[in-house]
Amino acid sequence: MATPLPNFDEGSVPLAQIRDEARKLLIDALDSRRGKKVLVLDPKISGFLGMLAEVPLLKEHGVEQLLHLGSEPFGDLGCRSVIYLVRSRIENAQLIAQQVKASNRQGAQLEYSVFFLPRRTIVCEKVFEEEGVTGDVIIGEYPLDFIPFDYDVLSLEQDTACKELAHLGTIPAVKGKGTAAAAVLDMLSRMRKEPGADAGPGSGAIDMLVLLDREVDCVTPLCTQLTYEGLADEVLRIRNGCVQLDQGGSKTRIVLNSADRVFRDLRDLSFAAVGPQLGARAKMLQSDYKDTKAAERSLSELKEFAAQLKTLPHITRHINLAEQISRQIGAQNFRDRVTVEQAVLDGHGTDASCEAIEEMMYGEEELMGVLRLMCLISLTQGGVPKKQFDALRKEVLHTYGHEHILTLTSLQDAGLLRRQEGGKSSFGALKRALKLLVDDIDDKNPTDVAYTFSGYAPISIRLVEAAVKAGGWGALEEVFKLLPGPHFDVVQTTDENGMPVERSTRNKPVPGLDSKKRLVVLVMFIGGVTFAEIAALRFLSTQPNVNCDFVVATTKLINGSTLLESFVDETVQQAMKQAKLE
Amino acid sequence: MGSTVSPAGSWDACGDRFYSKHELYKMAWTGVELASMRVSCAGYGGPIAMVRDDTKIVLVTGGSTRPVVKTFSCAGALLGAFVWDGGRIAGLGWTLEEDLMLLEDTGQVFIYNMHGQKQPRQFSLGKEVQQDGILECCLWGDGLVVLTTGFALWAVTNLEEPRPQKLASPALMQRPHCMAVIEPRHTLSGHVEVLLATETSIIVVDADAANEHAVASSPVLRMAVAPDGQFVALFTADGRLLVWVSDLTKNLSEFTTQSEGPPDQLAWCGTDCVVMCWEDFMLMVGPYGDFNDYSIDSHAVLVPEIDGVRIVSNETHELLRRVPDCLVDVFRPGSTEPGALLFHARELFDAHNAKADEVLRSIAGSLPEGVATCVDAAGADFDSGRQTALMKAACYGVAFCPAGSLPPRRTLDMCRMLRVLNALRQPSVGMPLTLPQLEALTLEVLVARLVNARRHLLALRIASMIGMGPEKVLAHWACAKISAAAEIPDDALRDLLAEKLAGCSAIRYALIAAHAQAVGRVGLAAMLLEFESRAAEQVPLLLSLGEEERALAKALACGDTDLAYLVLFALYRKRPLPDFLATIQAKPLARSLFVAYCSRKEPELLEQIYMAMGVPEGVAQMRMRQAIVRSTSASHSRSGGRAEQVTAVGLAEMTKPLEQAADLYGQTKDHTFQSKAAAEFARLRRCQGELEAETGHACFVGLSLAATLRQCLRLGNQRAAARVRNEFRVSDKRFCWIKMRTMATSKDWDAMEAFVKEKKPSIGYEPFIAACKANGAPATVTARIIARISDSKRKAEEYAAIGMYQEAAETAALSRDSELLSRIQNMVGTASPLGVAVTQIKDRLSQTTR
Known part of the structure; x- marks a missing residue:
């Protein structure tokens, strides 16, 4: 099945260009070797590659076989050319070197090209050199950075590199918070000084850039997202814009992006509002159908009706999906988890929460769910209370295996999990200052972004909200002291010599906010963003006092579980995979 | 020049077209005898290189016998000369950048610039070519193909990254009559194709295959591929000139000459005419069999261009083109x-x-x-x-x-182009380009060529005319200036350069500094580097200037990890380990980058680093990983085939690193928990080994503690379970859960009921009920457990939850919970028999309360 791709042309910034360019680069890479070839992919890439090029296109350019990267020698491939497309990571280079050596030992007469994504690096070349395969492989690069996921979402699908922001032209206003955000600003300003850079103010399509380091707001991803798309990700895991749905034993793949009009309308709603919406749509179709039969309608009306009928399969699909989700969130353990979460955010009954977490472990619920709550307690209460800290950690080891000594240690190293050492947590103050908890959320007609987490407004979104409203970040000085990392608020412009400079605009309102034209604001989440946060931004742009559209860029689309999984050591992941097999 | 006389008088009609032979230059050189020379002329009016042809006999009149390679402009002005002291020269050619390629018989390729200075880049075509020697070769702007005496074809198709590639074997039995190449940019596949003329056919060879094509009844003695690669002209032994489509699928024309022997040269004039050149006679054949002949005074060299052919002779340089x-x-x-x-x-x-x-x-x-x-x-x-x-x-x-x-702007643009063209055609510059050639070459490339030819001022003016930044031209000028100004002291030269370059912000000073360093002016290089604002540019040079510390600081500051690695590897290679570690110790980013590299590539080194830096937990982590990997691979091998118990050795392999990890973690105060946990981990693995030995079931090693207990219970081994429980001090509550889950997952409902009956479980009944529901217990079992709940409100809720509304309603009535009753009513619907019953109960309740 071909994946319906979202229409990239309808957003505020034409992302189709980026996709087409990426596709062209891919084809160039494939055509660099003549004849039939085998394409070997880093599994991390194969997912989103599907968003750029379909299998027939690859076939057209001579790809006979698609393989995943491994170190075993190739058997009989039926052709001489092997093209690797991998991220430029040390372990990938090593695997390739091993595979090339093993294949050569077996006397395979193959020609190897390696395309590193997004660029060839000295480290990888060094690995080839040390393994003695430099002469056997042709090294190239596939400079793909941003992958357009939807008409307003770009992702780097990796951990670092924000270089490509520069491609979007000079952005007049830049705000940001957090260590990585500051590093990106630094990089941007350096790149503007490079030759060929377009240094003039306002040369791009984007009026303002807000850079947020995930370290500023780790609380949000740990909470359960309660929008439709967010929940689909929480319970079914959206991978590369698709979910696998298990229906009566057969697996179906559902593509989730704005190409599906129904999904486009529903994705950002609170899940509580999705069921009624779907029902209403189905009913409307039904009644229309009856009307059409009753009275002979004009052709144009019939045409309109037929067009609506086309959405019927979408509606059925979403009814299935929503059913699956609602079954899972109706389960006791899901409800318990959300209850604990709410209690923790409220700041009440930490002891009871710890007890509940312990009980979850007894019931052997998913480790990531447990760790999410532990980290959430730690972040909001200034650490896990002393007496429960060791008990909880011990229970994690006893239930899920002692391998997780490494997991716990790396969470501690990252500051996500720690022991309460007295002193008050800053979260309480933050809660008040940013009005993070909102009562009386009407799920069906929300008036605040807090609907996305059922009463909790993400810190990240509150910061963006302040940035685009009159007054800017000036009022937040006190709040910023409570959050980690430096913050900045600058205008990128040129000095009298035409050299690029940054000027601080602290406490001054954003230029153009009051203008008639809607501004385009690029929000870059360094370290990942959740679907619920994207939903919150889309919601925000519909609010009457917000005069802008958002484009979201990120290093990775995440949820709390995938965020924490990145802290699990690779060897432990292997062990977990093995345990699952047994 | 400056006449307005019609040029038509000098045109020659050929069929319905006109051709003109226009004299470009009278050659400035003297005493050049092209007939005895091996000559190579670069396309697009580029320079000319020549060296004595060692296959021709010449009279040696004293002086050195070593051949001298000379380069000239198109006007015959000497650009450079050098004595060639290598082996036999197999071929000469010009690259796209107008550097001279010299192919030695051994397959070694040397690169010189047009001024005769040797360039650092050079490469070899590999052992096989070296051993066999070269029979034939073809060189073009971006590559070359050689035929070895062993009849193997080797090609390089990218001079930037020369990688000799062996083409498919042409299976020749004897030396081919001639060879020609279709450049990769002209082939359908985008890869080079070689044409070899044998006695009976033409063999087309590419990387994968060699195909034979019979094109003529007599052998082909000369071949030429058209400038656009679409056609190929062939001259046969019986004096015929054939033109074929270059994939040899279609013959386009045939022309019979009365020539006895083949022409000395065969070349295309544009893409529709072919020119043949004998000793004193030149014949041009048009596409429809029309022809013109010209007599020539001396030996001439034909240089095909996209819109004509240049004829270089001892005295003149002419352009023959279609008007x-x-x-x-x-x-x-x-x-x-x-x-x-x-x-x-x-x-x-x-x-x-x-x-x-x-x-x-x-x-x-x-x-x-x-x-x-x-x-x-x-x-x-x-x-x-x-x-x-x-x-x-x-x-x-x-x-x-x-x-x-x-x-x-049509006329304005043309005036500008004419100014450029006329300037280029000046004999002092000597680039006789036509407008179509200039358009094909593009002004950007022209500027680069002028710069290479050291025509900086002209290049700068053209660059500014087309709105191109002056930085490349200026940078090249600065480098040339440095090379030429050996006598000017460093600071004076720096001031001189800085003055000229000041207005241009995009200048890459690092490149200029690198050049200064390369010509041995290290002091000047350091001074120039001060002007460079981009760290990425400074770092490599700082490294080669020996300023590693500064390089590292710059690399880290700019946040480019690749650059940081570059410095780190250089440092690591250069310094003794302790020094190296001391250098990176103070820089956390450098340290973590190097650690990331080592953890993949050099674990022993990493251990050393961790210990030297006083980070025992780092080593502990490595030990943990080791143990986990061993444990995973052990269970992997077991899951594959027959279940075998883990041997004592295998077990020790897992536990030993764990014990070491426990020790190492114990060395720092912050890792007490990890230390204890690692020790516990080792004990668990050992305990699991013992269990396997005892029970004879190979199903313990690799499990978590909870799973181990469950496994014991599943095997019915209460004693073992109790022992494990004691050893690891598992709480009552936790153990009760494990028991309950074991019974539920193995659907042992009798045991579960018995367990519940024995005494009230410490964890309450709810988890049991939940487990029953989750594992599909019969409703009666669940109901009996529910019946044990003492709190009637909870009890009623649980009944309702499993659909036993009657019982739920009755229980609710007992606790006088009318709110719950209403809910139950909603669940079943008031009209159903059950609903009616519930209504009755509710009524009764309300009566009694009244």
Whole structure:
């Protein structure tokens, strides 16, 4: 099945260009070797590659076989050319070197090209050199950075590199918070000084850039997202814009992006509002159908009706999906988890929460769910209370295996999990200052972004909200002291010599906010963003006092579980995979 | 030059077309005897290289016998010369950058610039070529192909990254008559194709295959591929000239000469004519079998261009080309084309003849066409006088053209191009480009070529004319200046350079500094590097200047990890380990980058680093990983085939690193928990080993503690479970859960009921009920457990939850919970029999409470 791709042309910034360019680069890479070839992919890439090029296109350019990267020698491939497309990571280079050596030992007469994504690096070349395969492989690069996921979402699908922001032209206003955000600003300003850079103010399509380091707001991803798309990700895991749905034993793949009009309308709603919406749509179709039969309608009306009928399969699909989700969130353990979460955010009954977490472990619920709550307690209460800290950690080891000594240690190293050492947590103050908890959320007609987490407004979104409203970040000085990392608020412009400079605009309102034209604001989440946060931004742009559209860029689309999984050591992941097999 | 005489007199008709042979230059060189030379001329009016041809006998008149390679401009001005002291030269050729490639018989390729200076890059075609030697070779702008004496073909198709590639075997039995190459950019596949003429056929060879094509009854002795790669001209032993489509699928034309022997040279003139050259005679054959012959005075070298062919001889340099249509339109005798009439009108106008107006009126409707023709003709003409006359005619026409009928800036652009072309054609510059050639070459490339030819001022002016930044030209100038100014002291030279470069912010000072370093002016390099603002540019150079610390600091500051790695590897190679560690110790980013590299590549080194830095937990982590990997691979091998118990050795392999990890974690105060946990982990694995030995079931090692207990219970081994439980001090509550889950997952409902009956479980009944529901217990079992709940409200809720509404309602009635009753009513619907029953209960309740 071909994946319906979202229409990239309808957003505020034409992302189709980026996709087409990426596709062209891919084809160039494939055509660099003549004849039939085998394409070997880093599994991390194969997912989103599907968003750029379909299998027939690859076939057209001579790809006979698609393989995943491994170190075993190739058997009989039926052709001489092997093209690797991998991220430029040390372990990938090593695997390739091993595979090339093993294949050569077996006397395979193959020609190897390696395309590193997004660029060839000295480290990888060094690995080839040390393994003695430099002469056997042709090294190239596939400079793909941003992958357009939807008409307003770009992702780097990796951990670092924000270089490509520069491609979007000079952005007049830049705000940001957090260590990585500051590093990106630094990089941007350096790149503007490079030759060929377009240094003039306002040369791009984007009026303002807000850079947020995930370290500023780790609380949000740990909470359960309660929008439709967010929940689909929480319970079914959206991978590369698709979910696998298990229906009566057969697996179906559902593509989730704005190409599906129904999904486009529903994705950002609170899940509580999705069921009624779907029902209403189905009913409307039904009644229309009856009307059409009753009275002979004009052709144009019939045409309109037929067009609506086309959405019927979408509606059925979403009814299935929503059913699956609602079954899972109706389960006791899901409800318990959300209850604990709410209690923790409220700041009440930490002891009871710890007890509940312990009980979850007894019931052997998913480790990531447990760790999410532990980290959430730690972040909001200034650490896990002393007496429960060791008990909880011990229970994690006893239930899920002692391998997780490494997991716990790396969470501690990252500051996500720690022991309460007295002193008050800053979260309480933050809660008040940013009005993070909102009562009386009407799920069906929300008036605040807090609907996305059922009463909790993400810190990240509150910061963006302040940035685009009159007054800017000036009022937040006190709040910023409570959050980690430096913050900045600058205008990128040129000095009298035409050299690029940054000027601080602290406490001054954003230029153009009051203008008639809607501004385009690029929000870059360094370290990942959740679907619920994207939903919150889309919601925000519909609010009457917000005069802008958002484009979201990120290093990775995440949820709390995938965020924490990145802290699990690779060897432990292997062990977990093995345990699952047994 | 400066005549306005019609050029038509020097045209030669060939069929319905005209050809002209135009003298570009009288050669400035003296005493050059091309006949005894091996000559290579770069395309697009590039330089000429020559060296004595060692296959021809010449009289040695004293001096060195070592051959001298000389390079000249198109006008014959000497650019450079050097003595060649290598082996036999197999081939000469020019790269796209106008560097000279010298192919030695051993397959070694040396690169010189046009001034005869050796360039650092050079490469070899590999052992096989070296051993066999070269029989034939073809060189082009971006690659070369050689045929070895062993009849193997080797190709390099990218001089930037020369990688010799062996092509498919042509399976030759004897030396081919001739060889030609279709460049990769002209082939369908994008890869090089080689044509080899054998006695009976032509073999087309690429990387994968060699295909034979029979094209002529007699052997092909000369071959030439057209400049666009579409056609190939073949000269056969029986004196015929054949033109084929280059994939040899179609013969386009045939022309019979009466020649006894093959021509010395065969070349294309543009893409529609072929020129053959014998000792004193040159024959040009057009596409429809028309021909022209020319006599020549001395040996000539043919240089094909996209729109003609250049003829280099001892005395002159000529261009033979088809006369462009625009020139024909204007100057053909008796032409009544708008262009010709417009040109005539201007002549009359300049002569103050009133007929000018009449002529102009006669072409009124096609005036824009006439203007366009005159402008194009000016671009096509070599004579500056006629260029002026044609442009004047065009301007005269423009004045009478309706607005919008002409492309804007057309005349202005052409004037600019003509200035460029005329400047290039000056004998002092010696680049005889035509307009089509310049357009194909592009102005950007032209600027680069001028820079390489050290025509900096001209390059700078052209660059500014086309709005190109001056930085590349200036940087190259600065490098050339440094090379040429060995006697100027460092600071004076720096000031001199800085003054010229000041206005340009995009200058890459690092490149200039690198050049200064390369020519041995290290002091100047350091000074110039001060001007560089980009860290990425500074770092590599700082490294080579030996300033590693500064390089590391810069690399880290700019946040480019790749750059940081570059410095780190250099440092690691250069310094003794303790020094190296001391250097990176203070820089956390450097440290973590190097650690990331080592953890993949050099674990032993990493351990050393961790210990040296006082980070025992780092080593502990490595031990943990080791143990986990072993444990995973052990269970992996077991899950595959027969279940075998883990041997004592295998077990020790897992536990030993864990114990070490426990020790190492114990060395720091912050890792007490980890230390204890690692020790516990080791104990668990050992305990699991014992269990396997005892029970004879190979199903313990690798499990978590909870799973181990469950496994014991599943095997019915209560004793073992109790022992494990004691050893790891598992709480009552936790153990109760494990028991319960074991019974539930193995659906042992009798046991579960018995367990519940024995005494009230410490964890309450709810988890049991939940487990029953989750694992599909019979409703009766669940109901019996629910019945044990003492709190009747909870009990009623649980009943309702499993659909036992009657019981739920009754229980609710007992606790007088009318709210719950209403809910139950909603669940079953008031109309159903159950609903009615519930209503009755509810009524009863409300009566009693009243």
